[in-house]
Amino acid sequence: MLMGVTPMPNRLAGATSPYLLQHAENPVDWWEWGPEAFAEAKRRNVPILLSVGYAACHWCHVMAHESFEDDATAAYLNEHYVSIKVDREERPDVDAVYMTATTAMTGQGGWPMTVVMDHEGAPFFAGTYLPDQPRHGSPSFTQVLRALSDAWVNKGDDVRSTAGNVAEHLRREAQLPAYAITGERIDGAVATLASEYDAMAGGFGGAPKFPPTMVLEFLRRYDGDAAQQARHMLARTVAAMAGSGMYDQLGGGFARYAVDRAWVVPHFEKMLYDNAQLLGLYARLGTALGDRIAAETADFLLRELRTAEGGFASALDADSPAEPGGHPEEGAFYAWTPDQLAAVLGPTDGAWAAELFGVTEEGTFEHGTSTLQLRHYPQDDADRARLADVRACLANAREQRPRPARDDKVVAAWNGLAISGLVDAGRRLHRADYVQAAVEAAELLVDLHLDDGRIRRVSRDGVAGPHAGVLEDYGCVASGFLALAQATADPRWLRHATALIDTALDGFAAPDGGFFDTHADAEALVVRPRDPGDNASPSGFSSLVHALVEAHALTGVGRYRDAAEAALATAAVLAEKAPRFAGWSLAAATTMLDGPLEVAVVGPPGERRDALEARALRLPGAVVVSADAPSEEIPLVAGRTTVDGLPAAYVCRGFVCERPVTEPDGIG
Known part of the structure; x- marks a missing residue:
């Protein structure tokens, strides 16, 4: 691009997505996903390039x-393709379909995702990042584009055959066998997890290593024959993550994942969905470590991700300039050298901090810098006070660095999380401000995202976007509302939750008892997406199952439990063969097999009621309502x-109620 020439905006200039807006001045003639782009490709008889x-x-x-800022690459794309740019966070349905195709065609997935497809949306090429020059055995992006364009023009039969085969594969993948998740199968899932457990560093598998939040919650609830082993895997992993370079030791909150087995170097982006789940998990541990990490992570959410409207932004970027005006570099905001520590803290405290945080002369990250790790939290009161002072000084100094950009769109599902x-942290740490922040986020969702029983996927700057909610939005938001119903005994949250659940049961149900990810009246894609597997956040399937279990506990409505049982049967194969991707479904199944456990705490606010509530909240998987007085609008406390x-x-x-108790020791 010529220096001094201001790029002309393309069609993405009118988008609400911050990701699409990042590409609004590309020379690529981008389209947003929609029928107009497909019609244009058909009119010109060119293939469609999808970039997600x-x-x-x-x-x-x-x-x-x-590539996309390169004039020559853009010119070739504009002549030989119709190019569509999609924000996976706005359109998880589109992302899910083509990520399944990408994984099937290449054996792996990830973003950026690059797909080339026909006019019906059937892909005949899929990949992830493609370099601008051939590297490490990978062809360049331009080489791929030229080869696919040639195939489209000169080998049309081959292209149509490949696209048809992939489309048929996607349709077969949507068919799920069903059988009950029994206690024996749950024991088997724990055994499989134990075989994949990293005894050296905690977590599961090797590098890269992601926070296995939903699996850890399953292990927390599990009370079978291998309960001691499950507790060990849980305790080791939460401690390893809390002390790792993946956790922001100065500002709280977790990065997306660690690139190495030992949790030293993260991929530095900080996502709302990760931190929302980890916040709840650590709060539910009921340990000093859990309370500390939960409070720090909640404070991070309120300080850095909360929007002016009371919701929560989607993410903080991984990249930022090391110096004002510099080129963005991954991790520049978070990494340190020994000299930088000494410059802020002085030589004595700087050397102490370098040893405590694992900051070395060689560096554990890039360019001689290190991530901050805290493998051993000080036990001595004096050292803890010293650590608090050091952290405060370093955090203040870090604020002078250029900050990573924030993706400030509000995603309904992630705000539900x-x-x-x-709520989990607020109730267990006695922080009314956390619960109040949850109420305000919920009110934003009601006011801006809910529309006649349906939910909008995203909003930004107080304006709802055009995209319809998908199943995870209904499940996660309903669960958030149910959490508020339990914490506040305000029946409006139960009403909002059950309305969303009823809409989901009517519009997303599959004939076999499971669920599709899109509503029956949603835009038709090459295949209707359906995936019960958890990934970075709960699948729509597992999130709705949790909402169904909790709604049944609160209301006694039988069809909610029936729907949860029928749905879980369709996830049994996944839970048995790949439990790392079924943690949330397994947690729900464990709760259902054990009960469910329902507790109503009723009486005037004060220490006695607080003690009863605190004891009840220690019971894994329990639904606990705390109310001033009986309420006919919340059947559990009626x-x-x-x-x-x-x-x-x-x-x-298990549908049997015990005599009421007035002492915490009576709850067990």
Whole structure:
């Protein structure tokens, strides 16, 4: 591009997505996903290039800089393709379909995702990042484009055959066998997880290593024959993550994943969905470590991701300039050298901090810099006070660095996760401000995202986007509302939750008892997406199953439990063969087999009621409502009164209720 020439905006200039807006001045003639782009490709008889990514994706930025900002590459694309840019966070349905195709065709997936397809949306090529020059045995992006364009023109029969085969594969993948998840199968899932457990570093598998939040919650709830082993895997992994370079030791919150087995170097983007889930998990541990990490992560959410409207932004970027005006570099905001520590803290505290945080002269990251790790939290009170001072000084100094960009769109599902996480932390840490922040985020969703029983996927700057919600939006938001119903005993949250659940049961149900990821009246894609597997966040399937289980506990409505049982049967194969991708479904199945466990705590606010509530919240998987008085609008607390004028807890297990108790020791 010529120096001094201001690029002309393309069609993406009118998008609401921050990711699409990042490409609004590319010389590529981008289209947003929609029928107009497909009609244009058909009119010109050219293939469609689909590029999928998200705003905080480091390699998406690299490919954009190398290829989409290059005039020659753009000119070739504009002549021989219709190019569509999709934000995977706005259109998870489109992303899911083509990620399944990419994984099937290449054996791996990831972003940026690059797909070439016919006019019906059937792909005949799929890949991820493609370099601007041939490297490491990979052809360049331009070489791929030229070869595919030649095939389209000169080998049309081969292209149609490949596209047809891939489309048929996608349709077969949507068919799921069904059988019950029994206690024996749950034991088998734990055994499989144990075989994949990294005894050296915690977590599962090798590098890269992702926070296995949903699996850890399953292990926390599991109480079978291998319970001791499950607790060990849980405790080791949460401790390893908390002390790792993946955790922001100065500002709280977790990066997306670690690129190495030992959790030293993260991929530095910080996503709302990761932190919302980890916040809740650590709060539910009931340990000093868990309480500390939960509070720090909640504070990070409120400080850095909260929007002016009361919702929560999607992510912080991985990249930022090392110096004002410099070129963005991954991790520049977070990494340190020993000299930088000494410059802020002085030589004595600088050397102490370098040893404590694992900052070396050689560096553990890039360019001689190190991530901050805290493998051993000080036990001595004086050292803890010293650490607090050091962290505060370094955090203040870090604020002078250029900050990573923020993707400030509000995604309904991820805000539902944040609401649940904040409620978990607020109730267990006695932080009313966390619960109030959850209420305000929920009110934003009601006011802006809910529309006549349906939900919008995203909003930005107080304006709802055009995209319809997918199953994960219904499941995660319903669960968030149910968490608020339990914490506040405000029946409006139960009403909103059950309305969303009813809409999901009516519009997303599959004939075999499972669920599709899109509503029955949603835009038709090459195949209707359906994936029960958890990834970085709960699948729409598992999130709705959790909402169904909790809604049944609160209301006693039988069809909610029936729907959860039928749905879980369709996830049994996944849970048995690949439990790392079925943690949330397994957690729900464990809760259903064990009960479910329902607790109503009723009485005036104060220490006695707080003690009953705190004890009830220690029971894994329990649904716990705390209310001032009985409420007919929340059936679990209907008719439940104080006992002899004292707050009382009513405990029900497996549809059998025990006598009310007024002492915490009576809850077990």
